[in-house]
Amino acid sequence: MEFLDILLEPLSYDFMVRAIITTALAAVVCAVLSCWLVLIGWSLMGDAVSHAVLPGVVLAYIVGAPFALGALVFALIAVTLIGVVRNTSRVKEDAAIGIVFTSLFALGLVLISVTPSQTDLNHIIFGNLLGVSIPDLIQVLVLGVVAFVILILKRRDLTLYAFDPTHAHAIGLSPKRLGALLMGLLALTSVVALQTVGVVLVVAMLIIPGATAYLLTDRFNRMLVIAPVISAVCSIAGIYFSYYLDTASGAMVVLTQGVVFAAVYLFSPRQGLIGTRLAKARRRKAAAVLVG
Numbered sequence: 001m002e003f004l005d006i007l008l009e010p011l012s013y014d015f016m017v018r019a020i021i022t023t024a025l026a027a028v029v030c031a032v033l034s035c036w037l038v039l040i041g042w043s044l045m046g047d048a049v050s051h052a053v054l055p056g057v058v059l060a061y062i063v064g065a066p067f068a069l070g071a072l073v074f075a076l077i078a079v080t081l082i083g084v085v086r087n088t089s090r091v092k093e094d095a096a097i098g099i100v101f102t103s104l105f106a107l108g109l110v111l112i113s114v115t116p117s118q119t120d121l122n123h124i125i126f127g128n129l130l131g132v133s134i135p136d137l138i139q140v141l142v143l144g145v146v147a148f149v150i151l152i153l154k155r156r157d158l159t160l161y162a163f164d165p166t167h168a169h170a171i172g173l174s175p176k177r178l179g180a181l182l183m184g185l186l187a188l189t190s191v192v193a194l195q196t197v198g199v200v201l202v203v204a205m206l207i208i209p210g211a212t213a214y215l216l217t218d219r220f221n222r223m224l225v226i227a228p229v230i231s232a233v234c235s236i237a238g239i240y241f242s243y244y245l246d247t248a249s250g251a252m253v254v255l256t257q258g259v260v261f262a263a264v265y266l267f268s269p270r271q272g273l274i275g276t277r278l279a280k281a282r283r284r285k286a287a288a289v290l291v292g
Helices: 003-012 014-040 043-052 054-063 067-088 093-114 122-126 134-153 155-163 165-170 175-216 220-245 249-267 275-291
Strands: none
Touching: 003 014, 003 220, 014 043, 014 134, 014 155, 014 175, 014 220, 014 249, 043 054, 043 067, 043 093, 043 175, 054 067, 054 093, 054 175, 067 093, 067 175, 134 155, 134 175, 155 165, 155 175, 165 175, 175 220, 175 249, 220 249
């Protein structure tokens, strides 16, 4: 089979085209947001929000509302509860996050177990990428564009908040409001990615691209370009791998991103575990040649 045939065969199926478009959209939005999450250290917060949306999705199914609406409501509830527990008790933020997201996730599992349904609600947990419909695609597109536009328009303020919230406050910005905005965007983006990889793997799409870009550059503006490019390419490649290897599509997307991160972690010229050693060895060799 020639390369062109390999490339075009999956595109002959409408469900594959929808899966690729949906995954690319979600990957780009998640990757852009992940740059801030990695810098601020909100990886666990991304995990919390992505898991906490589960009961909202199940309740939305029960009342016949859009899944995205229920997920967004519970994502915002989770963010609010974490803030309340953190600010009104001696419990630290990491503990508050763990308490809230595990409790809400457990509530979602209980609701799934007691909800009579002709629909397999387990795809909410593990994703149903190949089952994306036209309305699902439109939903991901609308929510993704909203999140992406806000991130781009507020990128300077959010970047200052990530690097130096004290300076942000000194020039008239409100760190609390910027933090709340970032939390809201995290909730919205989690809903976008939910349709593609499910509750369990959303956190990977929210963290891996930013962490990978962070190892490749020291400039944040470059991170905002590198992260979505890597994420989109990995996501599309993951879909192709899942098609030809007959594996779970959402999991393969995340696995592809993980493999790329591992390669960068090992071989990045500036930060890679092996790459830095090879660079030092080359410099020593060059210095020895000059001395000799």
